[in-house]
Amino acid sequence: VQLQASGGGLVQAGESLRLSCATSGISFRNYAIGWFRQASGKERKFVATIGWSGGSTVYSDSVKGRFTCSRHNSENTAFLQMNTLKIEDTAVYFCAAVRARWGKRAPNEYDYWGQGTLVTVSS
Numbered sequence: 001v002q003l004q005a006s007g008g009g010l011v012q013a014g015e016s017l018r019l020s021c022a023t024s025g026i027s028f029r030n031y032a033i034g035w036f037r038q039a040s041g042k043e044r045k046f047v048a049t050i051g052w053s054g055g056s057t058v059y060s061d062s063v064k065g066r067f068t069c070s071r072h073n074s075e076n077t078a079f080l081q082m083n084t085l086k087i088e089d090t091a092v093y094f095c096a097a098v099r100a101r102w103g104k105r106a107p108n109e110y111d112y113w114g115q116g117t118l119v120t121v122s123s
Helices: none
Strands: 002-006 011-014 017-024 034-037 045-050 057-058 067-071 077-082 093-097 117-122
Touching: 002 034, 002 093, 017 034, 017 093, 017 117, 034 067, 045 077, 057 067, 077 093
Parallel strands: 011 117
Antiparallel strands: 002 017, 017 077, 034 045, 034 093, 045 057, 067 077, 093 117
């Protein structure tokens, strides 16, 4: 099983990035996908999740209205569109998969994790 998060980079505040989570080795359409982030020296925190059909998304209060989850089940890939980025969004972003219809907020409920992609937002 592999989850490959990509799309991170260095941007200025107010700009956008789109993260991708490419998966292999799982029946992607049977897994909800979660996005988490971990700032330097901080614990990993929930960002967003999308259900296996793509019809249900949940966001943390800190990103609601700015970030959007989506997925292409035919391509085994999930996405996190991040708009109006803020300096406090700087972190390593991880995608994770759980065999469930709905996503979860707790990291320990996920079955598989990607390696993370760094997002740095400068002023």
